Amino acid sequence: MRKILPLVLGMFALSVAVVSAESLTPTTDEQKTLYALGIAISQSLANFNLSEAELAVVNAGITDGVLKRTPKVNAQEFMPKVQQLQQSRLAVVSEAEKKQGADFLTKAAAEKGATKTPSGLVFSTIKPGTGESPKATDKVKVHYHGTLTDGTVFDSSVERGQPATFPLNGVIPCWTEGVQRMKVGEKSRIVCPSQIAYGDRGAPPKIKPGATLIFEVELLEIVKDGK
Numbered sequence: 001m002r003k004i005l006p007l008v009l010g011m012f013a014l015s016v017a018v019v020s021a022e023s024l025t026p027t028t029d030e031q032k033t034l035y036a037l038g039i040a041i042s043q044s045l046a047n048f049n050l051s052e053a054e055l056a057v058v059n060a061g062i063t064d065g066v067l068k069r070t071p072k073v074n075a076q077e078f079m080p081k082v083q084q085l086q087q088s089r090l091a092v093v094s095e096a097e098k099k100q101g102a103d104f105l106t107k108a109a110a111e112k113g114a115t116k117t118p119s120g121l122v123f124s125t126i127k128p129g130t131g132e133s134p135k136a137t138d139k140v141k142v143h144y145h146g147t148l149t150d151g152t153v154f155d156s157s158v159e160r161g162q163p164a165t166f167p168l169n170g171v172i173p174c175w176t177e178g179v180q181r182m183k184v185g186e187k188s189r190i191v192c193p194s195q196i197a198y199g200d201r202g203a204p205p206k207i208k209p210g211a212t213l214i215f216e217v218e219l220l221e222i223v224k225d226g227k
Contacts, residue, residue: 043205049089094200094210101193101212104149108191108214121174122191123181126216131184134168134222136176141165141221147214154206154213163220172197179219187218 026035050058064071109116114124134140143163146155157164168176174192182188192213194200202209 046204047086047090047093047202047209049093090200090202090209093208094194094202097208097210097212098194100149101210104212105191105193117177119173119177119196120193121177121196123178124189125186126189127185127187127218129183129186129219131186131219132222133183134180134219136169136180137167139165139167139223140179140219141223142179143218143220145216148207149212149214152206165223174213175215175217178215179217182217182219184219184222187216190215190217 024031024035026032045055045058048054061072061075063069065075105116105120105122108114108122108124111124114122116122141163142165143157144155145153145158147153153159168179172192173196174190177196178188178190178192192215194210194212197213198207198209198211200209202211207213
């Protein structure tokens, strides 16, 4: 992806220079393909949190580069500042998400039957189970539904209709801790603060830096060796 990104970004910028996104409604398969390409590229820029005016400046730089025009600035000289810009934008988004997440966690912890652990995880049982509880070194088979604090679904084995199987020590710390509290057959709600989820980096484009995550998890099975 890194190797093709400059070329792809250039194509995107050139298309924007020809026709604005607001006035374009793709009709042919080729236009729809290029539009989809633009959407994919936009996800790689998500961490910069660019405004429309800033994006226009980025497009100007890419267009000059693709068309081999004389650069208006020394790109190598400004690369450190590009990294600083990304870090500062990430920090702003992360702090806002953490504040919103803290309010959500406080309300979740106050709900009947909820338990807040020292790590900040908030756990509540939706449907009790009667089987064993897994250890961190176990492999488990689960169904899950993951949402953001605003209810947006970012990942769901339930919607895919296919349970997920993975080693419990190979996922985010919130899962490793939370699923160990469950018994086979149990369905629970696990609310994960960012520090035991994806932290200040997030998992773009769907999960912002500092995001609090909510999972409904059903523990279907502890997968034994050789199964």
